Amino acid sequence: MFAERLKQLRKEAGLTQKSIADHFNIKQPTYSQWEQGKRGPSDETLQRFASFFNVSTDYLLGNSDIRNPEEDINLSDFEILYRNTSKGLSDNEQAQLEIDLKNFLIERQKVIQERQKAKSSDKLS
Structure with missing residues (x-):
């Protein structure tokens, strides 16, 4: 791998x-x-x-499929993923894929922020 x-x-x-x-x-x-x-x-x-x-x-x-679990979303990875995934899709399918990916990124960012808040509060304790 x-x-x-x-x-x-x-x-x-x-x-x-x-x-x-x-x-x-x-x-x-x-x-x-x-x-x-x-x-x-x-x-x-x-x-x-x-x-x-x-x-x-x-x-x-090959022990994980997550490229870097500690990092914020890497936009270059997002762009590569989008380009590779959207090939051959209709305009409507591409639009839906874009919406789905944006929603995923927003949810992922919330998780990252929650982790950062938890780490900050742990340091203060």
């Missing part, structure tokens, strides 16, 4: 294996082996990838 997620995130970011390898100061064949599932990175490199792609290590490893 790690190999698939790593490749997916790289492609979503519009990056090449070489550009990622250069950024992390590693050899491109080493990076390629990670995407092919032949090898895995060290824990430190895994953390660096998670930070770079703004996802959790659990997401990278």
